[in-house]
Amino acid sequence: MGKFELMALPYAPDALEPVISRETIAFHHGKHLAAYVNNLNGLLEGNPMADLALEEIVCQATGGILNNAGQILNHELYFGQFAAPKADNQPVGKVAEAIVRDFGSFEAFKETFQKAGATLFGSGWVWLSADKDGKLVVTQETNAANPVQKGLKPLLTFDVWEHAYYLDYQNRRPDHLAALWQIVDWGVIEKRYER
Numbered sequence: 001m002g003k004f005e006l007m008a009l010p011y012a013p014d015a016l017e018p019v020i021s022r023e024t025i026a027f028h029h030g031k032h033l034a035a036y037v038n039n040l041n042g043l044l045e046g047n048p049m050a051d052l053a054l055e056e057i058v059c060q061a062t063g064g065i066l067n068n069a070g071q072i073l074n075h076e077l078y079f080g081q082f083a084a085p086k087a088d089n090q091p092v093g094k095v096a097e098a099i100v101r102d103f104g105s106f107e108a109f110k111e112t113f114q115k116a117g118a119t120l121f122g123s124g125w126v127w128l129s130a131d132k133d134g135k136l137v138v139t140q141e142t143n144a145a146n147p148v149q150k151g152l153k154p155l156l157t158f159d160v161w162e163h164a165y166y167l168d169y170q171n172r173r174p175d176h177l178a179a180l181w182q183i184v185d186w187g188v189i190e191k192r193y194e195r
Contacts, residue, residue, distance in 0.1 A: 003050060004041055006034050007076050015084050019179045024167045032163055033075045040068035055148050070144030074125055078157050083185040091186045095155065095193040102136040109138075110181060116140050117158050118174045126177075128156040130193060155192045156184065 009029060014022040043065050044050040049057050054076075057069040091099055091106060103109035109128075116138050117126035124142040129152035131137060136155075139147055147154045158180055159165075165176035 003044065004037050004054070004072060006037050007079060009079055011083060016082055016183050017085075018168075019085050019183045020082075021168050024165070027167065028159075028163055029075075029079060033072070033079070036068045036071040036075070040065065040072060043068060058146050059149055067144045070146050073146050073148075074144065074157060074159070077154055078125075078159050081156060081185055081188050082183045085182040087182070089182055089184060089186070091189065093190040093194075095186070095190045098130070098134065098136050098193065109136075112138050113156075113158070114174065114177045117160050117177045120160055123161040126158050126160060127152075127154055128189075129154050134193075153192070156189050 006029075009025070013025045013029075016025065020028075047065070049061060049065060052060070054069060054073050057065065058073050061069055090096070096106070099106055099109045103112060113126060113128060117140075120126060120140045120142070122142060124140060124145070127139050127141060127147050129137055129139060129147040131152055137152065139150070139152070141147065158177055160173060160177075165173065169176040169179075
């Protein structure tokens with residue numbers, strides 16, 4: 001067994017329905033993420049990076065090691081930030097205040113974030129991160145990239161690789177992005193912001 005293991009979901013596989021179906025979770029978590037874990041463990045055998053933490057690998061690696069380590073880090077943050085759908089789901093605490101401070105309102109932030117996700121060409125991720133001063137920024141990251149590579153602290157991410165939404169939304173990426181707000185666990189995002 002390798003160093004890295006497939007994360008356990010913090011909810012039942014059908015808990016995010018209808019926003020994300022049980023079938024999408026089965027493929028996305030159970031097949032895609034599992035493959036990245038298996039691939040990374042294989043690539044790290046006999047490699048000096050095998051002793052590093054996941055974030056350190058992402059910041060130092062290139063090629064296949066970066067691609068698999070980045071996808072593991074991204075997906076662990078992604079799957080770890082959701083909960084059952086909730087109507088009128090809103091941020092809480094200091095992260096809520098920072099969103100208003102840096103974007104003007106939660107609605108303005110959502111619009112900026114969704115536009116960044118919808119307009120990212122090809123596969124990748126849209127992120128809300130904090131810089132070293134706590135200022136919030138939205139970035140588009142292609143493929144397996146992660147904001148930690150830019151010295152940012154990742155808080156919230158939406159996956160815009162097609163495997164994240166195609167079974168449920170086909171080619172309607174904007175609809176997928178708009179629906180995800182119902183399942184964001186803002187308590188998790190708040191904890192990430194405060195650490």
